[in-house]
Every structure is written in C-alpha cells, then in structure tokens.
Amino acid sequence: MAQKNWQIYLWRCSLCGSKAYGKKPPAQCSKCNSEANRHVLIPKQDQNKTLDFEKYLGMPSLNSFLYLVGSALDDKVNVMCCNSVTQINFCPLRVAVVINKNNLSHDLIKETGFFTLAPLTKSQGKIAHFFGRNSGRQVNKLENYTYKLVNSGCPVIDGCLGYYECEVEHGSTVEFDSHTLFIAKVIDGSLNLNKPQLTYDDYKQELRF
Ligand SMILES: Cc1cc2nc3c(=O)[nH]c(=O)nc-3n(C[C@H](O)[C@H](O)[C@H](O)COP(=O)(O)O)c2cc1C
Known part of the structure; x- marks a missing residue:
C-alpha cells in the first residue's frame, strides 16, 4: 500500500x-x-x-573558533560567519572550509576561487550572529560596517584579529549533499592575535541559547 x-x-x-x-x-x-x-x-x-x-548536538565538544568569511564577485561583496574551518598543513599553509550550498558565499567562492578568513575576538559575538543569521541573498550585510578589500577583492571587516587571504585549490574541492569542502592555499594575510578568539561556546553563551 x-x-x-x-x-x-x-x-x-x-x-x-x-x-x-x-x-x-x-x-x-x-x-x-x-x-x-x-x-x-x-x-x-x-x-x-x-x-x-x-x-x-551542535557538537560543543568540537568547540571551534569563529571566523568571518569574505567573498566577492564583480561589485557584490559578502561576508558570512563560519566555524567549520581547520588548518591542513603548514608549508604551504592550507586551510579547509566547509560551506553550505545555499549560502551566497558558496556561489561567490566557487565562481572566483578566493575568500578571506578573519578570526573574531570574544567581544564580537553579535557580529558573528549578524553575519551568520542573515544572507547576502536578502540583505546587503556590509552596508553598516567598515571594511577593507584585499588584493582578490574580498572584504575583511574592521575590528577582526586580522585575516588570511585564501585561494581555492579546485582540484581538491569535495562536494557533499548539502555542503562543499573547499581546500585553499593561504596566499597573503596579516594577523594580530592580541586578544582572545571567539569560540562557538562563547557565542552560544553570549546569546544565552
Ligand atoms: C556561529 C555560526 C557558525 C556558522 N558556521 C557555518 C559553517 O561552518 N558553514 C556554513 O556554511 N555556514 C555556517 N554558518 C551559517 C552561515 O553563516 C549563514 O548561513 C549565513 O547566513 C550565510 O550567509 P550568505 O548567504 O550571505 O553567504 C554559521 C553561522 C553561525 C551563527
């Protein structure tokens, strides 16, 4: 039946x-x-x-740092919050970043092959929330923020602990059902880790979930 x-x-x-x-x-x-x-x-x-x-659920045991991922295509610039970030190796410095296919950032990164990763400080929980709970498909998330553009045209929001500029190695990209795992080489960057980094747990506590 x-x-x-x-x-x-x-x-x-x-x-x-x-x-x-x-x-x-x-x-x-x-x-x-x-x-x-x-x-x-x-x-x-x-x-x-x-x-x-x-x-x-949400795997707090895998508590991780939070980053802003910046991307750009033509005159569209965008930023999202991301916790699925890990270092792969030192030389050359490579990172792995997992992005949901529904995100605007996903399409921009796939098309251009570039993104920035900016570590957030503990005082930036609300920024993580804003960039992680709104999509650039619906709103221009950058209109009320000051930021700079790096060589690839990707944005870095002021006040982060610096940035890594990353170039995707398309041959290593892995497609899952809902997400894409991008492997990228760090081609430039500048860091000033003078304050503690924001973690997923900090974020949840600040927003009192
Ligand atoms: C704390 C936090 C962590 C997040 N981590 C990820 C992540 O690792 N990968 C991902 O694809 N989305 C992640 N998101 C969700 C995206 O930031 C969110 O879907 C965002 O609206 C996408 O924006 P966009 O459509 O402008 O690219 C996270 C959101 C928050 C608040």
Whole structure:
C-alpha cells in the first residue's frame, strides 16, 4: 500500500535545542534563527525522551573558533560567519572550509576561487550572529560596517584579529549533499592575535541559547 504523505515530524534545532513540528524542518528556528539544515529529525520513539546525546548536538565538544568569511564577485561583496574551518598543513599553509550550498558565499567562492578568513575576538559575538543569521541573498550585510578589500577583492571587516587571504585549490574541492569542502592555499594575510578568539561556546553563551 502506498505510504500516506500527511505525516508531521518533530524537528530539533541543533544549535539551541528548540523543537518544531512540520513536514519539513522550519526555514528558520523561531528562537535562534538557525537555518533548516541545522535541524535534526527526532525519531518517533524518542519524541518524549530527553536523550543523553542531545546535550551534545551542535557538537560543543568540537568547540571551534569563529571566523568571518569574505567573498566577492564583480561589485557584490559578502561576508558570512563560519566555524567549520581547520588548518591542513603548514608549508604551504592550507586551510579547509566547509560551506553550505545555499549560502551566497558558496556561489561567490566557487565562481572566483578566493575568500578571506578573519578570526573574531570574544567581544564580537553579535557580529558573528549578524553575519551568520542573515544572507547576502536578502540583505546587503556590509552596508553598516567598515571594511577593507584585499588584493582578490574580498572584504575583511574592521575590528577582526586580522585575516588570511585564501585561494581555492579546485582540484581538491569535495562536494557533499548539502555542503562543499573547499581546500585553499593561504596566499597573503596579516594577523594580530592580541586578544582572545571567539569560540562557538562563547557565542552560544553570549546569546544565552
Ligand atoms: C556561529 C555560526 C557558525 C556558522 N558556521 C557555518 C559553517 O561552518 N558553514 C556554513 O556554511 N555556514 C555556517 N554558518 C551559517 C552561515 O553563516 C549563514 O548561513 C549565513 O547566513 C550565510 O550567509 P550568505 O548567504 O550571505 O553567504 C554559521 C553561522 C553561525 C551563527
């Protein structure tokens, strides 16, 4: 017998833990504005339970630093917040960055092959939130910020702890279903790590999720 398509599912936001019913995950979490892909489906048998692993959703045990990723194409400049960043090797200095395919930044980086990575300071939680919860597809996120453009044309917001300018090695790009893993060589940069860096945990605590 064909399965009926009227089932309503229960979804949990992996960032703040709030729940929502629906056929699909909510486009945005009503509490913290996280996007649909940050929601996980709660299996029917677990809907009334608080599972131990739920405390770890969002993987705070993999607490990581937060960065602003800047990109540009023609006269479009854009910045998003990103935590999925890691160093790959020293010489040449390479980084790996994972970007959701829905993000405007994804399309700009894929097209041009360049981006900037700017480490945030602990006092920049609200900036992380603004650039991480709004899309350049809907708003010009840079209009109320001062920034500089590096050689590749990518922006770096003033007040960050410096930047790395990165060139994608397209041959090493890995496509997943929802995200792309970009491997990039650091071609320029300037850092002044004179203040502590903002982490995912700091961010969550500041916003009291
Ligand atoms: C703390 C935090 C960390 C984030 N980390 C990532 C990430 O690692 N990769 C990603 O694709 N999006 C990440 N995001 C979500 C993007 O910043 C968000 O989808 C943004 O609106 C994309 O902007 P754009 O469409 O202008 O590129 C993060 C958001 C926040 C608040």
